[in-house]
Amino acid sequence: MPPKRTTAPLPERLGVFDVDETKLARIKSAFEVLAVVGGALAIVIPALGHVALRHRSRLLGLPDGFLEYEPVDVAITGTVVVWEGFVRAVASLLATDSLVRLAWLIVACIVAGSLVRLRSAALSRGVIVFSAIAIYFASAILFEGIKAGGRATNLSSIFAQATFEMQSWLENKGNAGRRELAAGLISWLLVWCVLALRWSWVHAKASAQYLDKLFVGVLSIELVLLLAMVPQAHAYARWGREYPRVTGIDPGCDSGLVAKLQLLSDGQAWLVSGGASREVLLAALPGSSELTALPLTHPEGGRCAWSAVTLEVIPRTLSAK
Amino acid sequence: MVRRYLRSNPSNPVGQIVVLAACALLSTAAHGRTWVRISPNALQQRETPMQVEVANIDATDTVSFEVRADCGRERSSCRQHPLTIPGSWREGAYHAVVDLSETSGIPADEPLHLWTTIVQGDRSTTHATLFSVKSNHCGLLRTVWQMFASGTCQPNFGRALIGAQFGSSEPGSEDKQLRIGVLKDNDSSYLRGTERVTGVAWRDSEWLLFTSTGPKRGNGAGLYEVLPTGSSRTQLFLVQDGAPVAPFALRSGAVGALIRRVDDRWEAWVQDPPAAAAAPNGSQPRRIPLSSALGESVQVLATTPSGLLVHFQRDTEVLAVIDLLSGAVVELPFDRGLAIRSRARYGKYHPVEHTDSGSTSEGINISGLSSQGTLTKQFLVAGVGDDRLPVASPDGTRLAWVSESTRP
Secondary structure, three states, X not given: OOOOOOOOOOOOOOOOOOOOHHHHHHHHHHHHHHHHHHHHHHHHHHHHHHHHHHHHHHHOOOOOOOXXXXXXXXXXXXXXXXXXXXXXXXXXXXXXXXXXXXXXHHHHHHHHHHHHHOOOHHHHHHHHHHHHHXXXXXXXXXXXXXXXXXXXXXXXXXXXXXXXXXXXHHHOOOOHHHHHHHHHHHHHHHHHHHHHHHHHHHHHHHOOOHHHHHHHHHHHHHHHHHHHHHHHHHHHHHOOOEEEEEEEEOOOXXXXXXXXXXXXXOOOEEEOOOOOOOEEEEEEOXXXXXXXXXXXXXXXXXXXXXXXXXXXXXXXXXXOO | OHHHHHXXXXXXXXXXXXXXXXXXXXXXXXXXXXXXXXXXXXEEEOOOOEEEEEEOOOOOOEEEEEEEEOOOOOHHHOOEEOOOOOEEEEOOEEEEEEOHHHOOOOOEOOOEEEEEEEEEOOEEEEEEXXXXXXXXXXXXXXXXXXXXXXXXXXXXXXXXXXXXXXXXXXXXXXOEXXXXXXXXXXXXXXXXXXXXXXXXXXXXXXXXXEEEOOOEOOEOOEEEEEOOOOOOOEEEEEOOOEEEEEEEEOOOOOEEEXXXXXXXXXXXXXXXXXXXXXXXXXXXXXXXXXXXXXXXXXXXXXXXOOEEEEEEEOOOEEEEEEEOOOOOEEEEOOOOOHHHHOOOOEOOEEEEEEOOOOOOOOOOEEEEEOOOOOEEEEEEEOOOOOEEEEEEOOOOOEEEEEEEEEOO
16 A cells, blocks of 8 residues: 655745845845955965065165065065965975975874864864964074075084075075975964964853963964965075076177176076066176176167076176186 | 066966976076076085085096185185095086095085086086085984074984985985994904994904094094903094094004095004003103105004004005105005905905995995905905995904995
8 A cells, every 4th residue: 555645744935025034135245254354365475575675676686665666566476475385285295305394294284183173172182272383483494594695604503504505595596496496385384373273262151261261272273384484485485596597698788788797607697586577687797796786778679688588597606706 | 488478477387388398498598697506405414425526528528626714705815625536428418426434525514615616618617515524424303403402412312203304305315324244254343333433453352443433423533442242442543624534553562543534634553562662651642743645444464563554545555665764655566356355264254345336235335355366256345335344363264355335
C-alpha cells in the first residue's frame, strides 16, 4: 500500500511589491563593509605606494623627494605592493633557498594554531605567546636585513650578520630570488600576526585576565611594525639596486653633463628614474669614486637617456680606473 | 617603457606575461654582461670551500681574482689579502674554488670583496662581490635561542631544530666537518674534540699530535695531543696570530707545527720536551721564521733530528727540506708521483690518498700501496667526503687521517 502523501505548509510567498527586510539588511551591511574596506584601501594603497617608492630611493642612496611621481603612479605602485605581497607569499613556499623552510614553518604554525585554538584555551594561549615572541624576533632580524642602512663592519652579532647577508643580496648578482623570498616571509609573518591577533582578541573578550589583554596590545604593535615593513620589503624585492646601464644621452639635454659622461671609460651610469616624473641618472663622474645623482630635463619634453634592456646591479664600490 | 606598461596595466596578467616573456627573449638574445656569483652565499664558512662562477665569458678570456677589504673606496686603496685561486672551465663558465680553510691570511668576521678581473681582448672589466668569512655562523632559529638563553651562538641547536641558515642549501649549509679518523683492525672511529683539524701526526705509537684552527667553536687554534681513543686531549701550545698546519714530532722528543701567520709569513714552532726545555715549565715553543713561504696543503713527510721533509702545493707540487736551526727552506727537484706520500706502513701497505673516478665512494679516499708498487683494489678508508693526510703509527697497527665526513 503506498504511503499517504502529506502536504507540508508552504512558506509565505512575498508579493511583487513586498520587501524582504532580512535580505535588505544584508545588502546594506555588505555595502557598509564595502564602503569601509574601499575607504581603508583608498588611504592604505597610496600610502603603501608612497612608502615603497621612498624606500626605492633610499636603496639608491637618494634623498627623499628627489624622485617625484604622479599620484596615479603612486596608487598603482600601492596596488602592486598588495598584489605582489600575495604572490610572493605563495612563491616563497616553492623557493629553492634553505630559507624556504622558514616559510613552511610559519605556514605550519598557522595551521597548527588554527587547530589548537578550537580545543584548548591553555594551548591557545601558548600559541599566542609563541607567536608574539617569534614574530618579534623574525621581524626584527628581517627588518635589520632589509633596512637600507650602512654596512655592518663587525659581524659578531646576528643582526649584523643578517644585515650583511641581505646587503649582499642587493649587491651581488643573482640574488633577486632570495630578495623575493625575504619579502614573501614578511607576508607570511603578517598573516600569522593577523591570525594570532584575532585569536588573542577572542580570548581577551572572554577572559578577565590582564595577560590576555596584554597579548592583544603586543600583537597590535607587531602588526603595525609588520605593515610598515611590507612596502620596504617590496622595494627591496622588486627593485633592489638593479637598474639599466645608460647607453647614450641626447646631446640637446645638457651639454656639460654629456661631456662629463663621455669621459667615462666604461659608461658607469645607470638610469634609476623608473616611473618618476623626471629622468635621473646615477653616475660615477671622473675623479670621484662616489656615485652622483644627475637629473635630466629635455628642453622639448622628450627622453634624454637611452638605456640597455638588461638590468645590472649598481655597485656600491667602484672599480679603480 | 616596459615598466610604464606594467604599471599602467596592473589588472592584465596575460599582457604582463607576454611583455615580460618578450623582454626575457630579448635579453637572452642580447649579449649578456659578465657576472660573478659565489656560493653558497655572502657569509662563507672557513671549513667549506667557496665556489666562484664567472659567467658570460669566452674560453679565450682571462680571469684573475683578488681578495680585498671592503673599505668603501677605490679598489687600490683597500687592503689586499694574499690568495691563490685555481680555476677551470666547465659548462660554458669559469669555475674557481677558494679553499678558505687553507687561507689563514683572510680575516674572519670582516666584510671583504672578491674582485674579479676579466680581460677580454684589450678590454678589462672588474666585478666586486661582497662576502665575509664567518668563524661562527649562526642560523636564524639558533639566534632566537641565543637571545633567550646563552648570549652566545650555539651552532648545534639550530641544526638539530631545523638547519635553517642564511646560507642556501648549496655547499655551505652541508653539514661537513673535519676531524680525525683512526683505523685499527679494519675498525674505524672518529675522535671527538678534534674538529677543524688541519693536520695529524703520530708522536709515538700511543699518542697522536694534531693541529687545529679551534676544536671548540673556532676557538683555540694550536697544537694538541690526544690518545687514539679520543681521550686525554691536551693543548700543547696556542697560536694567536696564524693558523697551525702540519704537526710533527722530532726524534729528540720535541714536537711542533708549521704556522702560517696572518701576514702570510711562515714559521716553525718547536716545543722541546719538558726535560730539555730551558724554561721551567717547558711550555713556550721556539719560533723559527722560515726563509720562504710554503703553499697550500702542507704535509710533513719525514723528520730528521734538525729538519723536516715537507710537501705542499703551489702552482705545482713542491718537495722541500726545512732546516729547523736556521729556518732555511730548500726546494728539491722532484718528479711527482705517489711515492712521495708513502711513509710508515699500516700492516703491509703504505697508505696513500687516492681518487678513483669509477668508484662509488665520493671524493678522495685512502688506499694501500704495497711494497711492490701495486695499489690495493680496496680502499683502506672510503666514505662520503674526502679522507686525507693518512699517517700510520710507528708500530704499524693504527692509521690516522683527516676526515671530511658528514655529521652523522
